Amino acid sequence: MLDGIIEEILIKEEELEERIAQLGEKITNYYNQDDEIVMVCILRGGVMFMADLARQIKLPVILDFMDVTSYEGGTTTTGNVRIIKDLEESIGDKHVLIVEDIIDTGLTLKHVINMLKTRNPKSIKVCTLLDKPERRTEKHVEIDWNGFEIPNKFVVGYGLDYEEMYRNVPFIFVPKPEVYEG
Ligand code: XMP
Ligand code: MG
Incomplete structure (x- = not known):
């Protein structure tokens, strides 16, 4: 399945686990x-990380899922993330821990935080597996826990x-350019 597709393995399975x-x-x-x-x-990128991280947190946790999409070419900086699937839980007066696969520009996270804040949680914290700080446009978006800083x-x-x-591949890799350049 992966023959000729991998340019570089960035994070091995054991490194993720550790x-x-x-x-x-x-x-x-x-x-x-x-x-x-x-x-x-x-969703959907955060599922593997959520499943593995949740098993390493020794506290009472509820697992919930949210799917959002960003509007392309929006001119305003607020409201350009649309909820495709909302949470099942009400989060009022609860501690919320957002679990993300990767923070790139930070726009998605900014909008998700703003939406969730209106529901008056007790706290909102963010844990991302990967962070691409070079790409960040939303400088004020705070990440509380980050797995790996990547180029x-x-x-x-x-x-x-x-x-x-490739969501099911158990490690993180950079695909060969041919893969996405056709
Ligand atoms: P922003 O820019 O809003 O983007 O922080 C976060 C979302 O962009 C996607 N993304 C990636 N997906 N490989 C991917 O498969 C990447 O290198 C990558 N960079 C950003 C991802 O969906 C993330 O939630
Ligand atoms: Mg994607």
């Missing part, structure tokens, strides 16, 4: 023991796709 265990411990220690956390996975390269695997493919 780092996610560390993140889980940090997050566990940050909250109070009896705090209930609503983990909000941003400005298109990456796939472990939840991240190229045209919906």
Whole structure:
């Protein structure tokens, strides 16, 4: 399936496992023991990370999912993310932990945070597996926990796709340019 497709393996399976265990411990220690956390996975890229991270958090957690899409070519900076699938849980007065695959420009995250804030949660924190700081336009968007800082390269695997493919690959890789240049 991956023959001739991989340019470079960026993060190996064991590295993901080790780092996610560390993140889980940090997050566990940050909250109070009896705090209930609503983990909000941003679909679909965040699913693998959510599943593995949740098992490393030793607190009562509820798992919920949200799918959003960004409007292309929007001229305003607010309201250009549309909810495709909303949360099932009400998050009023609850601790929310947003779980993202990758923060690129930061726009998606900014809009998700703004939307969730209107529901008056007790707190909103963000944990992302990958961060591409070079691409950030939303400088004020804060990331509380980050797995790996990566260079400005298109990456796939472990939840991240190229045209919906490769999400099931258990490591993160840079595909050969031929893959997406046709
Ligand atoms: P922003 O710019 O809003 O983007 O922070 C976040 C979303 O963009 C997608 N994205 C990627 N997807 N490989 C991918 O498969 C990448 O290298 C990449 N960079 C950004 C992703 O959906 C993320 O949630
Ligand atoms: Mg994608």
